[in-house]
Each structure stands twice: as C-alpha cells, then as structure tokens.
Amino acid sequence: xxxxxxxxxxxxxxxxxxxxxxxxxxxxxxxxxxxxxxxxxxxxxxxx
Amino acid sequence: xxxxxxxxxxxxxxxxxxxxxxxxxxxxxxxxxxxxxxxxxxxxxxxxxxxxxxxxxxxxxxxxxxxxxxxxxxxxxxxxxxxxxxxxxxxxxxxxxxxxxxxxxxxxxxxxxxxxxxxxxxxxxxxxxxxxxxxxxxxxxxxxxxxxxxxxxxxxxxxxxxxxxxxxxxxxxxxxxxxxxxxxxxxxxxxxxxxxxxxxxxxxxxxxxxxx
Numbered sequence: 001x002x003x004x005x006x007x008x009x010x011x012x013x014x015x016x017x018x019x020x021x022x023x024x025x026x027x028x029x030x031x032x033x034x035x036x037x038x039x040x041x042x043x044x045x046x047x048x
Numbered sequence: 049x050x051x052x053x054x055x056x057x058x059x060x061x062x063x064x065x066x067x068x069x070x071x072x073x074x075x076x077x078x079x080x081x082x083x084x085x086x087x088x089x090x091x092x093x094x095x096x097x098x099x100x101x102x103x104x105x106x107x108x109x110x111x112x113x114x115x116x117x118x119x120x121x122x123x124x125x126x127x128x129x130x131x132x133x134x135x136x137x138x139x140x141x142x143x144x145x146x147x148x149x150x151x152x153x154x155x156x157x158x159x160x161x162x163x164x165x166x167x168x169x170x171x172x173x174x175x176x177x178x179x180x181x182x183x184x185x186x187x188x189x190x191x192x193x194x195x196x197x198x199x200x201x202x203x204x205x206x207x208x209x210x211x212x213x214x215x216x217x218x219x220x221x222x223x224x225x226x227x228x229x230x231x232x233x234x235x236x237x238x239x240x241x242x243x244x245x246x247x248x249x250x251x252x253x254x255x256x257x258x259x260x
Binding site for chain 1: 086089090091092094095141146147150151
C-alpha cells in the first residue's frame with residue numbers, strides 16, 4: 001500500500017495507473033448509461 | 049397561516065411580490081413533479097441524483113468528523129470508518145459530478161434559458177475542488193503536511209499565498225468545514241431549483257439542429 005504507484009508514459013502523456021483506471025471506468029460507465037435501456041412506466045401518452 | 053390563503057392585492061408589499069414571483073416561476077407542479085417527459089427516461093439523468101446523494105453522505109460524515117475531532121478519526125476504529133466514509137463519498141461525488149457534466153455537455157444542457165444553471169454548475173465544480181483541497185490539508189497527518197509544504201509554493205506563485213496560507217491549519221480547517229461546504233450546498237440547492245423551474249432540456253432535434 002505504501003509503495004509508489006506505477007505510471008503510464010506515452011509521449012507527453014504521463015498519468016498514474018490508478019488515475020487512468022478511474023478515468024477508463026468513468027468512460028465505460030458513461031457509455032453504459034447512454035446505451036442501456038431505461039425501465040419505463042406503463043403510460044403511453046408520451047410522458048413517463 | 050392557511051397555505052391556500054389567496055394573495056392580497058398590495059403590489060407595494062415585497063412579501064406579495066415575492067409570493068407572486070414564486071407562483072409564476074416555481075409552481076408546485078414544477079418544484080415536485082409527479083411525472084417527467086419521456087426523454088428523461090435515460091440512465092444519464094441518474095448521474096446528477098447520485099451526485100446529490102454522495103453530497104448528503106459527505107456532509108453527514110463530515111459533521112460527525114467535525115464533532116469528534118482528529119484524534120478520534122485517526123485512532124479509533126469507528127473514527128477511521130467515518131474518515132473512510134467521508135473520503136470515499138467525496139470520490140463518488142466527484143466521479144458522478146464529472147459524469148453529470150459530460151452528460152449535460154453532450155446534450156447542450158445550457159439551451160433555452162438554462163445558461164445560468166450551467167454556469168452555477170461550473171461554479172459548484174470549482175468550489176468543490178477548493179473544498180476537497182482544504183480537506184486534504186485538514187487531515188492532521190503527515191500526508192496533509194506534505195501536501196501543504198509542497199502546495200505553498202504553487203499558491204505563492206499564483207499570488208494568493210498572502211490570504212490563502214496552506215500552512216495555516218486553522219484557516220484551511222475553517223474554510224473546509226464552514227464557508228466552502230455552505231457555498232457548495234447553497235449553490236446545489238439553487239442549481240436544483242433552477243432545473244425544476246425550467247424542467248429538463250429537450251433533446252437536440254436531429255432535423256432542426258440545436259433549435260429544438
């Protein structure tokens with residue numbers, strides 16, 4: 001736990017792996033939120 | 049006083065003017081709507097609500113930490129639990145605030161008179177970063193000392209070191225538990241009321257561009 005973390009270094013981009021994983025997870029979560037179907041109620045008047 | 053009492057005809061009274069303005073801009077069916085338009089049926093709209101839920105946990109755990117003090121949150125098992133609760137609810141608050149920001153950015157949530165709502169959200173984001181920073185400085189451990197000693201040069205370089213002294217624990221702690229949380233909470237309430245007043249922005253019409 002107390003050891004220094006590893007870094008991802010690609011060109012001018014330098015970011016710690018934990019931060020990279022958090023950002024990647026956020027992007028995945030955002031994509032799921034956009035694509036996953038949302039449960040709707042029973043109304044059919046154009047409103048939920 | 050009966051809530052259904054009609055508004056009297058006294059235009060000079062600021063109370064009457066305030067009641068009329070609230071009736072006009074924020075009726076109860078806007079403030080606490082029973083149903084939402086069909087386009088609100090997306091998980092993207094859940095991000096803002098989760099951000100608010102995380103903020104509630106941040107404030108509740110923060111109140112307990114402020115009441116019990118640094119020795120408790122470092123040395124006792126329950127204290128360390130509340131310390132972790134405070135830390136991780138802040139992580140969730142920021143993650144879902146940024147996801148909410150992405151969602152509003154891609155749906156251009158500032159359209160149709162909602163620019164002020166967007167701008168207040170930006171201010172909330174900024175104050176939240178400052179609140180988190182003063183929180184890291186208020187931990188009362190070697191980590192907070194390390195952050196303070198390193199951050200002082202950046203603050204002096206930015207020209208704010210004279211009135212924002214990161215080495216001054218009392219100042220950082222006071223800002224963290226009093227002024228900044230009050231600012232965030234107040235602006236979040238204003239943000240929500242503004243969203244409720246105008247409703248959720250309509251999706252961008254693929255036929256008519258961003259005019260919908």
